[in-house]
Each structure stands twice: as C-alpha cells, then as structure tokens.
Amino acid sequence: MTHILLIEPDLLLARSYYDALKTAGHVVTAVPSAQAAVLAADESKPDIVIMEVQLVGHSGIEFLYEFRSYADWQQVPLIIHTVVPPNEFAGARDLLMREMGVTLYLYKPQTSLKKLLRSVAELVPLDIR
Amino acid sequence: MATAREVREIVPPPVLTQHLLLSVVEQMKLPLMSIARRAELGAMPGGQVDLGEIRVTADAAVQLLDNYILGVQLANQEVNLMQTEPVAISSVLHSAGQRLQPIAKAYGVRLDMHIDGKYGPVMAHRRGLEAALVSLGYALVEALPAQDAPQLKLQLSAHRCRYGIVAGIYCDTEQITTEALRIGRQLYGRARQPVSGVSHTSGAGIFVADAILHAMQSQLTTSRYHRLYGLGAILPLNPQLQLV
Numbered sequence: 001m002t003h004i005l006l007i008e009p010d011l012l013l014a015r016s017y018y019d020a021l022k023t024a025g026h027v028v029t030a031v032p033s034a035q036a037a038v039l040a041a042d043e044s045k046p047d048i049v050i051m052e053v054q055l056v057g058h059s060g061i062e063f064l065y066e067f068r069s070y071a072d073w074q075q076v077p078l079i080i081h082t083v084v085p086p087n088e089f090a091g092a093r094d095l096l097m098r099e100m101g102v103t104l105y106l107y108k109p110q111t112s113l114k115k116l117l118r119s120v121a122e123l124v125p126l127d128i129r
Numbered sequence: 130m131a132t133a134r135e136v137r138e139i140v141p142p143p144v145l146t147q148h149l150l151l152s153v154v155e156q157m158k159l160p161l162m163s164i165a166r167r168a169e170l171g172a173m174p175g176g177q178v179d180l181g182e183i184r185v186t187a188d189a190a191v192q193l194l195d196n197y198i199l200g201v202q203l204a205n206q207e208v209n210l211m212q213t214e215p216v217a218i219s220s221v222l223h224s225a226g227q228r229l230q231p232i233a234k235a236y237g238v239r240l241d242m243h244i245d246g247k248y249g250p251v252m253a254h255r256r257g258l259e260a261a262l263v264s265l266g267y268a269l270v271e272a273l274p275a276q277d278a279p280q281l282k283l284q285l286s287a288h289r290c291r292y293g294i295v296a297g298i299y300c301d302t303e304q305i306t307t308e309a310l311r312i313g314r315q316l317y318g319r320a321r322q323p324v325s326g327v328s329h330t331s332g333a334g335i336f337v338a339d340a341i342l343h344a345m346q347s348q349l350t351t352s353r354y355h356r357l358y359g360l361g362a363i364l365p366l367n368p369q370l371q372l373v
Binding site (some may be wrong): 009010011012013016017019020023032033035036052054055056057059083084088108109112113114 | 155158159161162163166167169170173174175176177182186235236237271272274275276277278304321322325326327328329330
C-alpha cells in the first residue's frame with residue numbers, strides 16, 4: 001500500500017484528489033499548508049509526495065527545502081502538481097529537478113485524475129506498491 | 130504633452146485594467162478544475178460524483194463573474210450611480226450571507242452574522258454593496274481552509290468606525306492587515322498570489338470588491354473587531370437618515 005502525502009490548499013480540489021487516490025487503493029494524508037505538511041510527513045512517512053507550490057504563508061518551495069534537508073526524505077519521489085504553468089518555472093527548472101529532487105512537474109489544469117494516478121503508479125517503487 | 134488632469138482622465142479606473150481581468154481569469158481556473166475533476170471522479174469505477182457540490186461551485190464562480198461585470202458597469206457609469214438609496218446594513222449583510230451560504234457549506238465554513246448596535250439606513254448603491262460583500266466572502270471562504278489550523282468561521286458584521294460604519298466579513302486570520310492589502314493592490318494581476326499570507330489564489334474576490342467599492346466612491350478597508358480580522362466597506366453616516 002502506497003502512503004501519499006497530498007499538499008493541496010483548495011479544499012474542494014483536495015477532496016477530489018483524495019477520493020481518487022483512495023479509490024485507487026492508496027493511503028492518503030491530505031494537508032493544506034507547508035507547515036502542516038512537515039508535521040504530516042513526520043507522522044505518515046510518505047512513499048511519495050504530491051504538492052502544490054502556491055500555498056498560503058510558507059510557499060511550497062520553502063517546504064521543499066525543509067523536506068529535502070532531512071536524510072530520510074531525500075529519496076522520496078515528489079510530484080509538483082500546480083496551477084503555475086511550467087513556463088513560469090522555466091528558469092528554475094534545473095534547480096527544481098536536480099537540487100530539490102523534484103521527480104515530475106504536472107500543470108494542474110491539464111492533468112486529469114487518470115494521468116495523476118498513472119504518474120503515481122510509475123514513480124512508486126514496486127516493493128512498496 | 131498631456132497635463133496631469135488629462136492623464137488622470139486617460140488612465141482607466143482600476144476596475145477596467147487588464148490586471149483585474151487577469152486576476153479574475155486566473156481565479157476562474159479553480160472552480161473549473163474542481164468541476165472537471167469531480168466529474169472525472171464520478172466516471173471512474175467506484176468513484177462518486179457530488180452533483181450538489183458541482184452546482185454550488187459553478188454558481189459561486191458565476192456570481193464572481195457577475196460581480197466583476199457589475200464593477201465594470203459601475204466604473205463605466207452604465208449602472209447609474211445616482212441610484213443610491215437608503216439601505217439597511219443588516220438587510221444587505223443578511224442577503225450577502227444567504228448568497229454565500231452554499232459555497233461556505235461546501236468548504237465547511239460556518240457563517241455567522243453579528244450586528245453590533247442599531248444603525249439607521251445609509252445611502253448606498255445596494256446592489257454594488259451586496260456584490261462587494263459577496264466577492265469578499267467568496268475570497269475568504271475559499272482561503273480559510275488553506276490556512277494553518279484555521280477556525281472555519283466567518284462573521285458578517287457591522288460596527289461603527291471613525292468614518293462611519295464598516296460592513297464587512299471577519300475571521301481569525303491575523304494576516305489580514307492594511308499592509309497586506311496595500312501590497313496586494315500593488316501586485317494583483319502581476320503576481321500569482323498578491324495576498325499570499327491570506328489566500329493561495331489570485332484573490333480576485335478581494336480586488337473585485339475593491340473595484341466595485343472604488344466605483345461607488347466608497348472604500349475597501351481592513352478592520353479589527355472583537356479579536357477578529359476582516360475586510361469591509363466604509364459607509365459614511367448620513368445625519369438626516371439617522372433621524373429616520
């Protein structure tokens with residue numbers, strides 16, 4: 001069973017993602033903010049993180065720095081699933097992918113639930129699934 | 130070379146700027162995504178679709194668009210500004226509350242109403258004032274659950290201030306400050322999250338309300354009241370109406 005940490009600030013969207021991931025057989029912890037995500041990561045030990053970067057207060061990028069600063073979480077696959085179009089991150093793509101260990105960047109308005117579920121399935125190691 | 134006065138006349142009022150339009154367009158992505166994902170979920174094996182939630186989400190989005198249009202019409206004076214009328218604040222707050230109730234319920238936010246004291250009517254453009262309050266409410270309803278450990282409660286309320294009466298919407302988000310609003314006004318349409326301490330969105334509801342109130346010669350203000358933080362409209366008291 002895959003443990004997923006979902007960081008999604010919009011409650012209605014979070015419900016849809018939560019339901020879809022749960023229906024697909026995953027265990028999901030959903031949180032709305034970066035601060036709550038750090039605590040949730042500590043408790044739920046996620047196998048994969050799906051996160052929005054546009055959060056209230058601390059941004060998703062701040063969470064990324066914090067998350068990757070712990071040895072235990074440096075290899076956890078991480079999907080950025082955001083309303084920010086990829087071209088707006090074009091200049092920082094290398095930083096995101098190499099230094100912050102972002103595994104995949106998904107533009108939320110163009111990502112169906114099916115595509116999200118497929119991405120999770122592809123990224124989680126077989127021995128965890 | 131144009132004089133300062135001529136330049137003022139050429140520069141469109143804030144409600145007509147592309148920045149506000151961009152902000153509204155960006156905001157619209159959220160309800161549309163929400164509806165699309167819900168519909169997709171309903172079509173998945175074992176997935177359930179909540180048609181009520183889809184309807185409420187769409188209705189709230191349409192209301193924001195309508196409020197934006199009203200702001201543009203007010204700024205263009207297509208809606209006659211002289212149609213101000215004596216307005217009972219409690220009645221406007223009540224109507225705004227009723228319009229916000231479905232979306233608040235969808236977001237798990239409780240809406241209360243609190244009118245501190247008795248106020249006579251004020252002269253205002255009723256439709257504009259209600260639209261501004263609904264826009265503000267929509268922005269805050271959506272923003273509250275995204276906060277760290279929020280109390281999911283919003284209060285529609287009115288109280289006296291130095292300049293008259295403030296009718297507004299309050300919550301426990303202490304990041305709603307004059308400075309945050311000032312920076313937000315500078316950034317909206319340019320930054321993706323102009324009031325990043327309050328909302329994860331473009332905050333279009335706040336700026337649509339700002340534009341409507343600006344077009345009505347009123348003002349959006351931040352306000353503290355009973356240990357709550359809020360955004361509201363300043364309504365000047367009319368001494369003659371207070372005698373009514």
